[in-house]
Amino acid sequence: MRTRLSRKLTLNILALGVFAFSVFPVYWMVLTAFKPTKEIQAETPSFFPTHVTFTHFSTAVNADGFWIFWRNSGLVAISAVLMSLLVACLAAYAVGRMKWKGRQAFILMVFIAQMTPWEALLIPMYVIARDTDMLDKLPMLTLIYFMMTLPFTIVTLRGFLNGIPVELEEAAQVDGCNQFQAFRRVVFPLLAPGLLSTSLFGFITAWNEFAFANLLIIKNQDQRTLPVWLSSFSNTFGTDWGATMAAATLFMLPVLLIFLVLQGRVTTGVAAGAVKG
Amino acid sequence: MAVAEAETTTAAPAPGTGTPVPARRGRPLWARVLPYLLVAPTVVGTAYLLVYPLVRNLLISVQKFGIAQLIRGGAEFVGIDNYRTILTDNKFWGVVGRTFVFTAINVGLIMVLATLVALLIGALGKWMRFAVMGGLVVAWAIPVIAATTVFQWLFQSQLGVVNWVLVALGFEQYDGKAWFADGNSTFAIVVLLIVWQSVPFAALTLYAAMTTVPKELSESAQIDGAGSVKTFALITFPILRPMFGLILCLEVIWVFKCFVQIWAISQGGPGDATLTLPVYAYQIAQSLNRYDLGAAISMVTVLILAVVLLAYFRQMFKEEGEL
Numbered sequence: 001m002r003t004r005l006s007r008k009l010t011l012n013i014l015a016l017g018v019f020a021f022s023v024f025p026v027y028w029m030v031l032t033a034f035k036p037t038k039e040i041q042a043e044t045p046s047f048f049p050t051h052v053t054f055t056h057f058s059t060a061v062n063a064d065g066f067w068i069f070w071r072n073s074g075l076v077a078i079s080a081v082l083m084s085l086l087v088a089c090l091a092a093y094a095v096g097r098m099k100w101k102g103r104q105a106f107i108l109m110v111f112i113a114q115m116t117p118w119e120a121l122l123i124p125m126y127v128i129a130r131d132t133d134m135l136d137k138l139p140m141l142t143l144i145y146f147m148m149t150l151p152f153t154i155v156t157l158r159g160f161l162n163g164i165p166v167e168l169e170e171a172a173q174v175d176g177c178n179q180f181q182a183f184r185r186v187v188f189p190l191l192a193p194g195l196l197s198t199s200l201f202g203f204i205t206a207w208n209e210f211a212f213a214n215l216l217i218i219k220n221q222d223q224r225t226l227p228v229w230l231s232s233f234s235n236t237f238g239t240d241w242g243a244t245m246a247a248a249t250l251f252m253l254p255v256l257l258i259f260l261v262l263q264g265r266v267t268t269g270v271a272a273g274a275v276k277g
Numbered sequence: 278m279a280v281a282e283a284e285t286t287t288a289a290p291a292p293g294t295g296t297p298v299p300a301r302r303g304r305p306l307w308a309r310v311l312p313y314l315l316v317a318p319t320v321v322g323t324a325y326l327l328v329y330p331l332v333r334n335l336l337i338s339v340q341k342f343g344i345a346q347l348i349r350g351g352a353e354f355v356g357i358d359n360y361r362t363i364l365t366d367n368k369f370w371g372v373v374g375r376t377f378v379f380t381a382i383n384v385g386l387i388m389v390l391a392t393l394v395a396l397l398i399g400a401l402g403k404w405m406r407f408a409v410m411g412g413l414v415v416a417w418a419i420p421v422i423a424a425t426t427v428f429q430w431l432f433q434s435q436l437g438v439v440n441w442v443l444v445a446l447g448f449e450q451y452d453g454k455a456w457f458a459d460g461n462s463t464f465a466i467v468v469l470l471i472v473w474q475s476v477p478f479a480a481l482t483l484y485a486a487m488t489t490v491p492k493e494l495s496e497s498a499q500i501d502g503a504g505s506v507k508t509f510a511l512i513t514f515p516i517l518r519p520m521f522g523l524i525l526c527l528e529v530i531w532v533f534k535c536f537v538q539i540w541a542i543s544q545g546g547p548g549d550a551t552l553t554l555p556v557y558a559y560q561i562a563q564s565l566n567r568y569d570l571g572a573a574i575s576m577v578t579v580l581i582l583a584v585v586l587l588a589y590f591r592q593m594f595k596e597e598g599e600l
Contacts, residue, residue, distance in 0.1 A: 011397065015405045018394055022409075022477065029427045030417075030437060045438050066487040094315035106316055111590070113323055117582050119536040120575040123562045124333040130347060147326035150319065180551040208420040210537045215563075227422040229540045241430050248423040259418040264525035 026252075033057065034244040039243050044237035052241060056258035063236055063243070065222070065229070076138055077206035080145035081199045087146075088153035093183065095154070096161035097169075114151035118144075122215055129216050136220035140232075144212050152199040156201075160194030161187070200258045205253060226251050331579075338572035347568060359573040368392075368549070369574070376533065377551040379468070383532040386472045388525060391479030398484045410481065417477035425541040428470050432456040460550025463543050469549055470538055477532070479524050486520040487513060519596050524591035530582060537575065554578045 032040060036053045039046055060066065094100070095107060125144065126135075134140035164187055171183040210227040217223045227238070230251055233244040338359055340352040363369045394413070398406050419427070432439050434455040442453035490513055493589045498508045514521070536555040539545060545552035545560055552560070555578060562571030 011400050012402075012405055014397055015401055015409050019412040020399065022412040022473070023474070023488060025424065025427045025431060026415050026419055029423070031432065041436060045436075045441055083469050087322065090315040091319040094312040098312040098315075100309075100312040103312075105395070106320075110319070111321065111593075112586075113327055113395075115530065115586055115589070116327060117534045117555075117579060120558070121327075121330045121334065122536075122559055122573045122580075123575060124330040124337060126562075127337065127342075127347065127568065128330060128333060131350075143326060147322055150322060154319065163294055187296045204420075208422065210422050212540065214540075227420065230422050232428060233426060241433070241436065244426060245430065248426045252419055252423045255420055256415070256418050259414055273560045 009266070028092060028247045032242060033249045035242060037240075040236055045188055048050050053266075056240075056246035057239065059237070059243040060247040063247070066247075068222055069224055069226045069229045071206055072138060072223060076145060076225060076237070077203050078142050080142045080206045081202040083142070083146045084150040084153045084202055085195060085199055088150060088157050088198075090152050092157035092161050096158050097166070105225070110151045110154050115145075116148075116151075118148060119211060122211060125212065126215055134216075136217055136223055138217075138223050140216055141209075141213055143208060144216075145206035146211070146241060149205050152205075153198050153202060156198045157191070157194060160191055160198075164190050197262055200262060204258060287400055299342050311535075314410060323445075332581075334572045334575055336574050337568055340569055342567075342569040342572070344566040347566070352569075355569075357502045363570055363573050363577070371549070372552050372557045373577075375549075379464075379551075379553055380529060380532045383468055383471050383475070384525065384528045386468070387475045387479055387532075390472065390474050391483055391524075394476060394480040395483035395487055398480070399487055412483075413477035413481060416473060417481075419474075421474070421537050422541060424474060425538055426469060428466060429457070429542065432466055455556060458545065458547060460546075460548050464550050467539055467542055470542070471532060471535060474538075475528060479528060482524060483517070483520065486517050490516050521590065522592045523596070526585055526592065529585050530589070533582060533585070534578065554581075 025132070030048060031047075033047075034049060034052045034054075036051050036055075039051065067078075091106075091110075129135045129140050144207075159254060168186050168190075169179075169182040172186045177185060182253065200259050208227060210231065213225045215229045217225070217228065230247055231246065237243045237247070337352070339354060339356060340346070341355045341358075346352040372521050394409075398409055401409065403562045432438055434440065434453050437456075439456075440451050440454055443454075454462075456466055494512050494516075495508050503511065533553075534555050535553070536559065539551050539553060539556050540559070543551045545556045554574060558571045558574035558578065560571075561574065562568045
């Protein structure tokens, strides 16, 4: 009896340790963002909020170009996701509902594309962007993010589509719908939850992307996105850690909201390997 | 993914999976062309934004391609000269070795910790399990760049909380320690950051997989006198071996090609302490304008990754049975 109790106690202490270890950096970020500067610079740091201030948030929000970068990030992420949703819907339908020569090869291509080591394509992308006069332009980033999210979107949409019985469409077609109407009226509404979660994952990928944004937007600072701006925080804020952490918190906010919305679907969805930090 | 896929393919009713509309000779032309039209945007996008850059990379790696060629064009073909240059360079081999060590340390830590955490979650009561999983999701959700910024703050030399805690615990030598000025400590922080960010995905996926192992199996093993370690080694691990294989492959790929964390924290420095292959390729292209050498290094990276990818795909298709 006693060993069982002590086992339970050990397990719970370990669990608390894991919890503290995973949450602490995020907790510290948010805490610092709300702390008065005097407390941030104190000899002995306080681990719990005593005085809450919003000065750091207003410093971050009023920093040069903050809203422009926020808008750029949102614009690029949303247009990339919409593009890849549209293109992936078409492809997933062809793969899931039609029989054609080359279907297997196409699926294999998508699977391989999903594992592309994008980090190894930085240099040719830079050269191509330069050749085609697309340097310093958001559309170039949009195209790259579109391609980054496309394979994952096709694979998950195909999964969702396979879960919808074909008989539903066939019944609609018997009732006089053509193939397109059957898709729009019957399949699409059933597919909507899948479309939503897939697009949110795509959004996170595009929102977080740093390497290409850092490489392809150089001269035209107005076209920068949030991750690049945040990574150069010392240029913007110097040693103002409160404002830096406030900026990081604001940057994380949409992603955290999305994770909360998706909750349980996170594990299965991301296991595909498309969304990684 | 493998889980979701396996579920959807097996759960869908057998008739009609994949072949709902039988191909008939007499179908009108547009119906036969339609699927190709539907996948055309994907194929065109992949060709231009993925295949072409890869081919271009290969091309640059066999040309003399510096700043002059970037601006004026007209790069000349030099064969395998660039590869010869990097393969005979000691620094390159140092980077290759470091990349492998870096990958091994990270992946080893991730797999061990993730397995332990997954087992722990399974053994907890409802509320504690909820708390731990919630904590993992929070660590997982933070964007990489936000995380790198936070870690720089945690390990800041004067005001950083890590130094304060270490000093409070009696390690006086950490008073004002400049972590990012030293190669080994920067390396350690990058490892810590990557492990911290990667464990949640691996642990949650493993935990989800573990819940599919029938309870009766482990219970009967325990009745036969097996402890938790033995139960894991004899029951859970053998059953979930394919899942462990998949996650291992994914983590190896992710860590090996990891760029952002290293670049944002140290840009490969101090010295060359955190210089891995992807960072080296980028650095040599951007700071020395040797795009040709950078491209050659990228090609080597892609080749090494392709080997791991092959293992990953074999495992995945074995799991799924069919495409």
